Amino acid sequence: MMPQHHLSEDLLLAYAAGNLSEGWTIAVASHLAFCPQCRAQSAQADMLGGAMLDTIDPEPLANDAWSAMRARLDADVQLAKALPARATAPGKLVLPMPLRAYVGGDIDTIHWRALGRGAAQMMLPTSDPTTQVRLLRIPAGKPVPEHSHGGREVTLVLSGSFRDGEQLFGPGDIEDADGSVLHTPTATPEADCICLAVTDAPLRFSSWIVRLIQPILKI
Amino acid sequence: MTLLLLQVGRSRDVEAFEALFRHFGPRIKAYMAKVDRNRAEELTQETMMSVWRKASLFDATRGVAASWIFTIARNQRIDALRRDRRAEIDPDDPALVPETPMAADQALDISQNVRLMREAMATLPSEQLQVLELSFYQEQSQSEIATRLALPLGTVKSRMRLGFAKLRAVLEGGSKQP
Numbered sequence: 503m504m505p506q507h508h509l510s511e512d513l514l515l516a517y518a519a520g521n522l523s524e525g526w527t528i529a530v531a532s533h534l535a536f537c538p539q540c541r542a543q544s545a546q547a548d549m550l551g552g553a554m555l556d557t558i559d560p561e562p563l564a565n566d567a568w569s570a571m572r573a574r575l576d577a578d579v580q581l582a583k584a585l586p587a588r589a590t591a592p593g594k595l596v597l598p599m600p601l602r603a604y605v606g607g608d609i610d611t612i613h614w615r616a617l618g619r620g621a622a623q624m625m626l627p628t629s630d631p632t633t634q635v636r637l638l639r640i641p642a643g644k645p646v647p648e649h650s651h652g653g654r655e656v657t658l659v660l661s662g663s664f665r666d667g668e669q670l671f672g673p674g675d676i677e678d679a680d681g682s683v684l685h686t687p688t689a690t691p692e693a694d695c696i697c698l699a700v701t702d703a704p705l706r707f708s709s710w711i712v713r714l715i716q717p718i719l720k721i
Numbered sequence: 722m723t724l725l726l727l728q729v730g731r732s733r734d735v736e737a738f739e740a741l742f743r744h745f746g747p748r749i750k751a752y753m754a755k756v757d758r759n760r761a762e763e764l765t766q767e768t769m770m771s772v773w774r775k776a777s778l779f780d781a782t783r784g785v786a787a788s789w790i791f792t793i794a795r796n797q798r799i800d801a802l803r804r805d806r807r808a809e810i811d812p813d814d815p816a817l818v819p820e821t822p823m824a825a826d827q828a829l830d831i832s833q834n835v836r837l838m839r840e841a842m843a844t845l846p847s848e849q850l851q852v853l854e855l856s857f858y859q860e861q862s863q864s865e866i867a868t869r870l871a872l873p874l875g876t877v878k879s880r881m882r883l884g885f886a887k888l889r890a891v892l893e894g895g896s897k898q899p
């Protein structure tokens with residue numbers, strides 16, 4: 503089944519323009535793998551990028567630019583790497599590619615850490631200090647464990663489903679909540695729900711950074 | 722331009738590549754200069770080197786030369802100037818949920834899309850074009866744009882959304898014509 507809850511246009515546009523930080527790009531790229539509809543929109547946003555590049559006021563290149571380029575072509579032996587033979591996956595893959603790279607494998611390789619009451623999480627390491635990225639496992643029929651987030655939270659369902667108020671979120675669906683919304687997502691009773699959650703990094707972290715660099719910047 | 726790129730991909734045609742370089746090089750340089758003037762020339766060379774190396778991976782059913790080269794220049798700029806990482810979709814991922822066969826049958830002719838998009842951009846209200854340009858050229862986030870233009874964030878968001886919706890409508894109308 504195709505996803506019913508999609509990426510907002512501002513996420514898609516920011517992803518195309520290249521001004522989305524790493525944490526959010528993980529949610530965007532993963533949803534795109536689930537969703538042909540958003541892939542088509544993302545291609546249109548890249549088209550806009552292409553049109554922007556085409557209409558920019560060109561800047562003349564250095565006089566020797568082409569000869570320098572030409573010399574590099576001649577010296578270049580590194581061709582595009584042939585795509586690795588596609589491993590015929592024994593079972594069906596659950597996690598799409600950008601996520602498998604962060605996890606180090608598919609859903610069975612996730613290193614869960616218990617959060618209590620059957621819930622578990624795995625923090626995904628990124629180089630982006632402005633977000634936190636985690637996988638969450640919510641036991642069937644149970645609510646998402648208490649978690650405070652002041653800012654934005656983008657959740658992508660990977661398997662199972664959860665209900666939030668009137669709405670049902672299944673595999674591939676995105677829930678995009680800002681901090682002002684009080685919500686209690688609850689896994690549906692049939693199966694555990696596994697999802698990706700990207701949030702703004704907690705405030706105390708950024709103030710810790712500020713404290714750290716304050717003496718250096720003398721602010 | 723798209724045919725030239727296909728030629729480079731198929732037969733590593735240096736003349737076709739030179740034509741691409743002369744067209745896109747000065748544009749890529751201008752795009753890089755929006756963020757770092759000192760490194761613009763160097764990053765143009767790096768971008769065109771990636772174009773040369775990856776041309777055989779270009780898929781003309783998914784994009785045109787300008788949009789594909791834009792994505793390479795954008796990723797180069799993120800890599801070199803922001804030192805940020807970026808998660809990318811892998812179009813060959815076996816886990817990818819495919820399009821419905823019906824949608825694939827109705828594959829649209831996208832070869833004219835950049836031209837349609839350029840023409841549509843010229844008809845956008847300047848306030849909508851301005852926020853889209855700041856986002857794509859200057860790589861500014863919506864809140865940075867709001868601060869720069871002294872506008873409420875909601876206004877920036879809605880201008881961007883309206884502008885993009887108009888451009889998409891042109892593409893969808895334009896490519897369905899026989």
Ligand SMILES: [Zn+2]
Binds near residue numbers: 540
């Ligand atoms: Zn979608």
